[in-house]
Amino acid sequence: MSKITKLIAALLLVSLALAACSPAQQGGGGGTGNIDCMGAKSGDEISMLYQWSGVEETNLNTVLQPLVDSCGIVLKPESTRDQALLDTRVNAGTPPDVAFWNVSQLVQYQDQLKAMDELGANRESYADFFVSPGTINGRWLGLPVKADVKTIIWYSPANFEALGYTVPATWDELDALVEKMTADGNVPWSMGIESGDATGWTGSDFIQDILLVQQGPDYVMNIMNGSVPYNDAGVKQAYETYGKWATDPKYAVGGAQGTLSTGFKDAIFKPFADPPEAMMVKQSGFAGGEIAAQFPDLKQGTDYDFFIVPGAQGLQGGADWMMAFSDKPAVKALVAYLSSAEGGANWAKATFGLSPNKGAQGNYVDPALQKLGDALATTKGFTPDIGDTIPGGFGSAEWKAIVDYLNGGDLDKALSDAAAVQAEALK
């Protein structure tokens, strides 16, 4: 009995002692190098909250390391995908110094956020279509830090060559290529859209790309501002184009059931498996990293590559936004660094997706990212994701419409349900 008491007491003491010796802070040098520390002193802390984790977190550390080295800023990062944590922190009056979150939080927290130009952000580094979504009521609140281009199709050049296929340059050529593949007995598309409670998002990307081909970027922007209802004839046409492929086992692996039940990650691998289960997969830029990790012997450019969706008038993509709840010098240094040419270049070198910063151009080490960066630098239009942009859970309504449609539900009803959510959100 007394042994147990002693044991518990000992454990308690040990844990108290251990808790007391918190990890030592690492100091840094003075403001050396060509990074502007904006008056931040060595040892200044920045608390950050973001949704990245795993290899993404490592990449972010690589990007921020030069700032840490030259200004001695101590980063206090926290990673979660639970938005409730951000909401709790902000409501409790203890927000992180900076958060990397979605564009809709710029609206939600516009009263608490500091304006980017007052923090010393370099406006010249960004194209207009990256600054305008981050500008709320005339105040520039969000710094776009990471971009992704979605309007691309991944394929295997080696397989295309072996089977005598060529990369299509127009939508009609893509259509003809798809028919040729089915005539040869090959399945053209790997279309799996399963993603837990976000099932459908790959489908909504595909449909938005079809809209960019069939209707153009202005039409897509009009859906987002509500002047085109989601059950418009143009949207229906895009759904039918998508549905023709996604529901037929001749065109997509497994037909409708395969599309609905195959995970989006498994779908990425199918065109590159041996024997290949499909010829093409439409997925954002991140798929390249997934393929490289899954098939280490495949080489970008010869064994796997991508082409821009043929005939698309403009690109579809998204950005992650940095927002600042504090205007202390260390935060200013971070904002200045990320919006500087050097920050953009370091982002590109870290192979952490695309950087909206113009300084990134020409500095990508990954050839796939360089190719995407070129497409981004020359695009005429850039439309954000419809579902992410319309507030009030329109994204989920869009996914539900896709899942209902693929399950054999009535398309008109699915679209008018989504249109009702769209109208409610934009009222």
Added chain:
Amino acid sequence: MNRDRVNRILARIPTHLIVIGTILIWVIPTLGLLITSFRPVQDVNTSGWWTVVAPQNVSGPYVQYCASCHGADGKAIPEADLSDPNLIARYPRSLQLMAILRQDINGKPHMGDVPLPTSQEAADIAAYLRNYSSGQAGTARFTTSNYVDALVGYRGRASYFQDCREGTQALDLKCNASDLLNPRGMGRAFLNSLLVTIPATVLPILFAAFAGYAFAWLHFKGRFLLFAILVGLQVVPLQMTLVPISRIYAQLGLNGTFLGVWLFHTGFGLPYAIYLMRNFLGSLPSDLFEAAYLDGASHWTAFRRLVIPLAMPAIASLGIFQFLWVWNDLLVALVFLGGTTPVMTYQISNMVTSLGAGWHLLTAAAFLSMLLPMVVFFSLQRYFVRGMMAGAVKG
């Protein structure tokens, strides 16, 4: 014949089936998770864990289609030496292999009378030749690298050991034993979890034992009302208090400290703990205490010499419950401790990236975090069953 016995056995069959079925429902997914945690990530991505029991026939299709001409070692035809990596590199996948198999060699069909392999067989041949020509035995089916990667907090695309060999490890990894305490690894998180869990288990039990004794054997005014209010506090949902307590903690400077988490868990653990301890202590025979008081024992002596030894089953069962609850808690640790001193649940939830990569690490991390609760449970399980009855029967 004793029909009764047969009837009894027959009558038990449904019970047995239900028990076996329940066990299977619990064990099979856990087994799958365990097997997955030992599989290489490429295998995890492409096939289910149950395929590990299927026989692996690497050279079969090669022997069937190619060995008769090219020989078992692939060198029988000198101008087409299949052990030459440069030659094989031209046929990396089944489509390229099928193309050459369909061509005529010296005016005759490549395969002679033998039918062409199916595309799956061609893929197997291509994979076999790739490994054979490069001198590798093929990829292993099981690996411990998931556990190593999870422990040291490796978040790259290959594995910790491979990156360390090639010198391409991330900035926060040193490739020596100090990586076990990397703040992003499960090793460090294990220590943090212990630091959170032990005080957050001991403190509420200690206070609950005092309070339980007071409610059961001290006679003061309004104790029933006070006890009822305390028990009633169990209905307060924890989630509702996150924002107000976070505000108070911000003023006291307790956000992000261990003390804050200990206090929170103690507060929310107490109502149930007091309820259980009071009912258990109240069921002890009153003669015992009267005898002790008559012999001149103070309340402190009675508590220390009588209550603690007698209440061991209740304390142990409370200990198990509170320990498991705190150990597995993500919400409180996330809100009040956050990412600067990550606990195991926080690390597990961050093994998977925002795009779903890395769940092979998640399986290993989950098993690492299961280890200590298993040890606690099995070492205290003889108290567990006794403890379940604690407070249930009033003597």
